[in-house]
Amino acid sequence: MQLEEAKLQFIQAWGKLGSEWGINRTMAQVHALLLITPGALTTEEIMETLAISRGNANMTLRDLMGWGLVEKQHRLGERKEYFFADKDTWNIARQVAKERRKRELDPVIKILDELSSKVEGDTNDPAYETFTKTVKDINKLAKNVDKSLETMIKAEENWFWGSILKIFK
Amino acid sequence: MQLEEAKLQFIQAWGKLGSEWGINRTMAQVHALLLITPGALTTEEIMETLAISRGNANMTLRDLMGWGLVEKQHRLGERKEYFFADKDTWNIARQVAKERRKRELDPVIKILDELSSKVEGDTNDPAYETFTKTVKDINKLAKNVDKSLETMIKAEENWFWGSILKIFK
DNA sequence: TTTTATTTTCAATAAATATTGAAAGTTTAA
DNA sequence: TTAAACTTTCAATATTTATTGAAAATAAAA
Structure with missing residues (x-):
């Protein structure tokens, strides 16, 4: 070619x-x-x-x-x-992660935090229970992702991929 | 509320x-x-x-x-x-990862592999050198992401987040 | 200052994407 | 069978998103 x-x-x-x-x-x-x-x-x-x-x-x-x-x-x-x-792929990946976290993930986490804490309802109401449980679970996942991104943003390439590759044992 | x-x-x-x-x-x-x-x-x-x-x-x-x-x-x-x-957030995350990998990431990796191997050019030409280096670097990154997603897809929640959290030391 | 090169802005327009709704298709029951 | 209950399809339409291009703004040079 x-x-x-x-x-x-x-x-x-x-x-x-x-x-x-x-x-x-x-x-x-x-x-x-x-x-x-x-x-x-x-x-x-x-x-x-x-x-x-x-x-x-x-x-x-x-x-x-x-x-x-x-x-x-x-x-x-x-x-x-x-x-x-900038042609350093690690910088590029970090930069994209950083921006999308700030622009899109963080605002959603803010809303989820509000929805996790400020909703009134009856513990015996399945609609209420399902809602709060789902929102809390998603909030937890979103925060895990958020933390992982933060680590990635701060990390040096070798250290980061080294850690990731350990996941494979 | x-x-x-x-x-x-x-x-x-x-x-x-x-x-x-x-x-x-x-x-x-x-x-x-x-x-x-x-x-x-x-x-x-x-x-x-x-x-x-x-x-x-x-x-x-x-x-x-x-x-x-x-x-x-x-x-x-x-x-x-x-x-x-399905209300299990871990299942949801894995399922989304699985589908997007298959639908979007894998096809791009296929193209990158082709571009990494099938392009002719002169090693002294900076345009050629920059192109091949960039494509190879991005290919490497994409494959790292691909592997990480694969691990995630196969993993159990606890094991996976346990491994991720180890990254934080 | 005036001219010229260059960048920026943004209303108008085009292109891409999502949605509707009614007709056609399917399945079960009378 | 025929009818009724429901699902699927897809051409037409609406909405959203991206792009143009020309005018206005800016900045350097004459």
């Missing part, structure tokens, strides 16, 4: 996986493109390679910087901005 | 979390409703509670059964079908 063909396939695959997991397809594609590019690219180059508009490219790049996955670069004597991605 | 109000909030929160992670909002809501319901519900009752159409309810319930999260129940002398959800 030729390199250009392979690049496109990689960008496609990454875009698809992203969209299946609630990440904008274009965002995943721009990220993929920067990941397989040795240097940094301008908005112009990204627009051209992925056939997307200036507005889309600009917003997507800002999003990616917001996720901590991409950075801007300025070059002496040049006015336009260049963008490049 | 009153039970009815709390139920609605729970259904809302679960629907939102689902949609942020690429799971149809209605599907997550139907699942949430069944989770906090002591017995089993008919399509009719689900339609009414969530204000959705018969078609939507029917398709969503079949999807949920496809994910292994919900089951049908038949009652003697009754013609209509009842639906109930």
Whole structure:
């Protein structure tokens, strides 16, 4: 397979996986493109390679910087901005874990905590019992996941995967 | 807070979390409703509670059964079908992990394997080098995640969380 | 200052995704 | 059989989400 063909396939695959997991397809594609590019690219180059508009490219790049996955670069004597991605997969995984935890998991845990404590009802009412038990169980699971993510975010790669691999005995 | 109000909030929160992670909002809501319901519900009752159409309810319930999260129940002398959800959060987590691995992660790993091995290029070309290195690194990460999920799927709850918690030392 | 290069914004539009509802299909019972 | 009770299907429609593109804003250079 030729390199250009392979690049496109990689960008496609990454875009698809992203969209299946609630990440904008274009965002995943721009990220993929920067990941397989040795240097940094301008908005112009990204627009051209992925056939997307200036507005889309600009917003997507800002999003990616917001996720901590991409950075801007300025070059002496040049006015336009260049963008490049951190290529360390462990950093990427941690960064994504960190953001999704903050944006999506933590708010839900907050609601679950409220629902675990502030609902009135009769202990003999099966509807009440089932509700509180389910909410408590899910809350517990969510907190386990939350803690695991926190550990991952703080950890060094080797230490983390070392620990995970011990699970296999 | 009153039970009815709390139920609605729970259904809302679960629907939102689902949609942020690429799971149809209605599907997550139907699942949430069944989770906090002591017995089993008919399509009719689900339609009414969530204000959705018969078609939507029917398709969503079949999807949920496809994910292994919900089951049908038949009652003697009754013609209509009842639906109930497995309420064990560990089973739910494992089931979701299992399905998403099969549906989304494994296909991507297959593509990454191909891209890791079948691309021709010149070792002195930075574009080629960056591409192969990135693809290999991501492939490695994806396989680590895949293995971890497999372990989780096979594991018993206590054993698994015990192992995870050891990570915290 | 004025011009030019570049980035940002956002209303309009397009595309993707989810939902409806009525017709067709199925199953049981009279 | 025929009818009644229920489930399934899917084309049409609605909703949500993503994208465009041109105008406005910003920043450097002339």
